[in-house]
Amino acid sequence: MAISLSINGVSHSLDIEPETPLLWVLRDEIGLTGTKYGCGISSCGACMVHVDGQPAKACQTAVSAVAGKQVTTIEGLSKDSNHPVQKAWREVGVPQCGYCQSGQIMSAAALLQKTPKPTDSQIDAAMAGNICRCGTYQRIKAGIRRAAQISGA
């Protein structure tokens, strides 16, 4: 059965088992490898994308469930890598190995969309689903505060 998808504004039509998680469709079928596999069980946030502007874990989202919806991945967050979160991430130097960072950035962008000036506990609540094994949490917090400033400026 062909499924029609809109990823980063581009339409795709795929013949694939409808229960396939969006994560593997993005990575293995379409070749958007910025979205990462970390756990496959909703525990790490490495696979975070936006579906119609809302944060969603791609490992828990069946591809059939996003038919007709707008999916945004890290590759489509901005045209020129200059989303305020991306700018702030470079300035603060957040990533270490970088593997978790697509997910961190997508979660942070979704947070700031809803809550432009988050408090520390709002940051904690919004980001607790994203694991960073390299331990960049302190810089993630600083990055979100900086992104809020950049957006507000």
Next chain:
Amino acid sequence: MTDLNLSRRFFVQSSIGAAGGLLLGFHVPQAQAAKTESRPWTTPTKGVEVNAWLSLDPDGTVTIRVPHTEMGQGGMTSVALMIAEELDVEWSKVQAVFADPNRHLRNDKEYKVMSTHGSQLVWLQHPHIMQAGASARERLKEAAALAWGVPRAQVVAKQGVLTSGARRAAYAEFAAAAANVKLTEEPAIKQAKDWWLLGTDVLRLDIPHKVNGSAQYAIDTRLPGMVYAAVKASPVPWGKLKSFNADAIKNRPGVIGAFELRAVAGKRGQPDLQDAVAVVATSWYRAKTALDLLPVEWDFGEAASVNNASLSAHAKKVLGETGLMTKEDPKALEAIAASKKVVTADYERPFEAHLRMEPINATVHVQDDRVDVWSPTQDQSAAILLVADQLGVDPKNVYAHTMFLGGGFGGNGAGGTGVTRQAAELSKRLKRPVKVLWSREEDIAQDKQRPMAAARMTASLGANGLPEAINTRALWYSIDKMNQIGPATADYGIRNMPYNIALRHHERHNVETHVPSSTHRGPGANQTGFITEVFADEMALAGGWNPLDWRIEMTKGKDDWQRVLKTLKEKAGYRTDLKKGEGMGVAVVECHGTIAAACATVSVSRGGQLTVEKIVIVADCGHVINPRGAVEQIEGAVVYELSHAWLGGLEMRGGRFVNTNFDSYNILRIDQTPEVEAHFALTGGKKWGGMGEPAGPPVPPAVANAIFAATGKRIRSTPFRLHDLSWA
């Protein structure tokens, strides 16, 4: 203290606390930064090669080839910085690419060291890396001197330009000539006082690619005609594969086949194969879901009776037996036997998995005339040798492609573990490129774990309350009697406790287990750091001493230890008079050439809920080449070790680990992470140390000591989550 200016400048404080902003001392505008690509192994080198490490292009671009891997530790940037420093070129003109591992092997280890481990890149490898830059610079000067008819001493090389009097030329003009220059004597590398680039804050080169999904990791490899494999090895390590029923999955979508992989008798090393079954399909999801449905039978053997309780009981028994003497001193034993004031305690730390964020994987493409490998390994040249060995081909025809690593932490050495052999074997059989990806569950179950450790520590105290004699017995559980880590590395921290204790007797036991084990961020130092530094607290308090003053007293005459501890005292505001439920603890550990001290502040609710509020680290790694990078490594190492000590601890039942994924094997999350503050107290001069690992080991004991200060509960094993911390 040499390099006074540097040292003062390097008291850089970084604190991104809850309230404050980012307080880094320096700022490098983006536009001035050097560059790399999201696929830095594919970037064509521009210009003319002066030596294996660098080429120069007439447009001013300086391409630096980095033999090491970049796994978040900043290695790519560090290598480029060290060479640019010596070469004297504008940082904005530098482009970093990964060196070719095949060339490295073909030309008899042309880059000397390709493996990236043990925090060694700056610590131990700076001499030959800086030398490559210095040598190129002097050759360029010599080539210009010959052309201009002046002595080399009259040629100045600065920021990419050679000058002598009125003569002037870009480096690139003399690149070809310089490549052929033979110097009668190689130049010495620069002293820190002459640095113009090292020691300034530089944004890591890989960061721009890590904010937009473009950085390519081994797991992202995609090749025409590639198929995907999901594998399952015996959940009890070294179990035998009895049978599997491939018919059960043959009609699953996209399934190409199920294949058996076999261990080789007598081969139980880190990169060796275990019995396993692999399902290959047209996508990884199809392979994995089919594998989950595949009926498999195993023979687990005797190891199936091992569990945590039996391991602990075994440890208790062995700690009562005399071990191998690593320093024999009967006088120490006599002094303890005769003493009226003896402190003794047993400690234990469990197996821990690396949990690299990028699950273990490898892609191999076997063709008639060449083999290509994409592996998230910390040693690309070892990946070549591993694949060549597996396939029985000449390593000269094997090409490894250095990708960014989604974490390493010591677990991806030796060519990338057995997964690389699995991929080679499957590609050979299927005659097409195969990507093997271990699920997170497989990644934990088949990881080479941090060895379990235990120790019995005994000391006698003198009239002033300070220890006079000490007797230590350490115990390690590993698959190879700590061969891969090095038995002496393992208990270095115990045998070399910095404290001036007159009489010392040290013993070690190595017990073989079925659990594969390997190096792991701070191998040895993490286990021994916890053991020695909790025990130090116990000795200090038993003798009536303030634990921080005790450490300063006990390291008298050792300048570097004193400097670190006194700086900690100055910066951390350590107090012993906090109200019940709040506490501070300190610890100091040396590893990888660096001394690092930690001060932890915790609070514990009456119900026993632990909050780690803040960790202050003071480190002496001799020199800091990129303060910003060093601070990042400190922040990361703190979170890494606190994760294991607080939330970690693999639990074995029936010979296998019951922790399978991030739901049952936790690491710190953002809401549990303390504020981390970093300071440097640098010795400078000839002293160099690593920074990827050393900030971790003092953290667990500092927190355990803080918990004691807060609650009166002495923690002698990890993880803390298993201890009842409630108080009345």
